[in-house]
Amino acid sequence: MPERSDRREQLGDSEWTVSQARELVHELRRVVLGGPEYDGIELFLSLCEYLDDLHGTDAARGRYGFGSFSEGAELDELAAAVQAVRGPETGWDEDSNRLVQPVNAAVTLAEGRELIGLLESREEWERQLGLSLRALYAYLDQLYGGPGLFNQLLTRRERERVAAG
Numbered sequence: 001m002p003e004r005s006d007r008r009e010q011l012g013d014s015e016w017t018v019s020q021a022r023e024l025v026h027e028l029r030r031v032v033l034g035g036p037e038y039d040g041i042e043l044f045l046s047l048c049e050y051l052d053d054l055h056g057t058d059a060a061r062g063r064y065g066f067g068s069f070s071e072g073a074e075l076d077e078l079a080a081a082v083q084a085v086r087g088p089e090t091g092w093d094e095d096s097n098r099l100v101q102p103v104n105a106a107v108t109l110a111e112g113r114e115l116i117g118l119l120e121s122r123e124e125w126e127r128q129l130g131l132s133l134r135a136l137y138a139y140l141d142q143l144y145g146g147p148g149l150f151n152q153l154l155t156r157r158e159r160e161r162v163a164a165g
């Protein structure tokens with residue numbers, strides 16, 4: 001069984017850890033020219049930046065953004081902060097474009113979930129990227145309160161409130 005720190009850093013069923021994936025995906029961004037693979041790369045980097053914001057950076061408190069998955073009381077605290085900022089409304093709000101907002105220029109939150117299956121069906125790094133994205137979505141679902149509930153991005157101000165908590 002992997003050590004606690006290994007499990008926290010492992011991206012689900014992917015062979016990659018969070019730090020390995022971030023480094024590899026940055027490199028892939030330079031050589032992949034387009035298509036769903038490039039969209040997956042951009043989505044992965046955007047979700048990591050989003051998680052950096054939620055985890056916060058505060059050296060005095062030992063927080064350096066997203067480098068591993070929170071567990072136990074730490075996870076409960078972060079999830080409670082996200083859910084408190086997010087509020088009780090988890091469904092579609094026709095006055096808001098949050099459900100269809102792009103995570104990056106090409107992919108919305110919903111399209112990202114579909115992209116995962118496509119990438120996982122491929123081989124080599126594309127499969128590892130799909131598995132890594134699945135792990136990020138599962139973690140964000142957990143922070144938002146359960147399966148499928150990561151259906152909106154918090155605003156910059158909301159993310160700052162979560163990180164300060």
